[in-house]
Amino acid sequence: MDHPNIATIDLNLLRVFDSIFREGNILRAAERLGMSQPAASHALARLRHALKDDLFVRSARGMLPTARAEQLAGPVRQALSYLELGLQSGPFDPATATQRFTIALDNASAVSLSAPILAAVSAAAPLLRLELRPSGTLDIDRMIDEADLDLFIGKARAPLERFASEELFTDDFAVLHRARKTPAEAADTRPLTVEELTARPHLHLSSAGDDTDFLDRWLEEHGARREVRHAVPLLGCEAVLETQDFFIVMRRRMAAALCRRTGLAVSDLPFPAPRLATCLRWHRRLDAQPAHQWLRRTIHAACAEIHPR
Template structure:
């Protein structure tokens, strides 16, 4: 242990440290905070000398933090965020804000929530920019902790006290199949549902999704015969394939008898962040037509 001389400590070095920690590149970190590469290297050397640690090691994959840097990263990120909030206005003025908000969204949120969200933000905050990122390829909670994300939309488990969480809507499970599919003749059991060939929409092979986790509680596993990273638009399907789905060009939906909690869509953000968009327009999500409410229970 050593005694830090805080009177001689340059707090700007913490901004340099945080930028390198997030970017894992001295050049990109410098561009982010407006410093040249020589200035960044000089600042890092000063910080290394003061903390008696290498902090970052240059590798072909980028600047890799040392254990000491990993230990410092989150407390310093929190401290910098609190300092930023202390000097920002207490209220958020959407009409005049030109902030950029980074949102992690899954496929469902991108298809269902993004259009009304963009419309609401455009009306209330015309200069605000939205940066939507696929949540399946990210460690969302870690990115929220690091400040890379402002919020995320999707199916969320308990996120702990350090995050604020707000429900947006509840939706129902339905089965979607071609017209005339054998499963459309009746309501399948959970086992019959799992045995059917499934299309899985997932942007990450590691993320099996809440449906698979729920089926696993009953010792069941889906038979996934096709996996895709996103929902394909109708026009991307060839006419012969689309015509086989339905003569009218639409998919058939059927309510399953599977008893489950309805899928709850949430918005989650860092608890200490105050500047974020409101939820105007997000609740205008209608349930799927023709699906009996008894198919799922809340």
């Protein structure tokens, strides 16, 4: 089988290939690269000829990659990423930087950290762009591998040699609920009792991915049990709690952030709750990249202000 010679391929064609693979659409790929659609189509035709494969086929869902394109996508993305890193290896000046970073956050991090991270980055690097994405349906490790994500912020994931990780802070659990009605009730900051915790039905936060079975085990040890009546997503929990008397057990920082923008309240559990670490995760190829180093330091500083150790 004949293999194409890299010396005969215009490397700019690989940028077009990578953009089409990521966008699934020639027009969007061309816009991403700052070129016209005819120019992108012509580049794709040249690469098809060089590689002797269609690479992409049109469908109702857009440009679908062939098996050959699927094989090429990962190596091409990594090669372009390393080239971009090499070109960006000089001094980094946040005041003039125009880079774009894509960060995935789990639900708790999105609720409690999006605003402080954007504020800290915008203050120091006004031209830099952040794309913050929910991590729920994403293949995080694959996207970090392929340079589609610069950072993940969320619960610690399984350690792998090619990824680096740093803890931002740890968080315990608290109970989010409808605000108490009278001033005397509102001034009561004591932890909930077993009786209070089990007198009201609970909701399971379906989109958080946190294990709250520790509460059921503790209640069982104390001869009690709670009723978990429904499961609701994070986006719907505020509206439910503002009008109905339920409890939701969630990470404290997320509960506090929801309280600041609603009329909800937070109460402590009647025992010391487990703590979860929120971490940064990135590819080790970015360890020494100046812009990425700056971004990590900025996120750490933003978290330290609202999450003192």
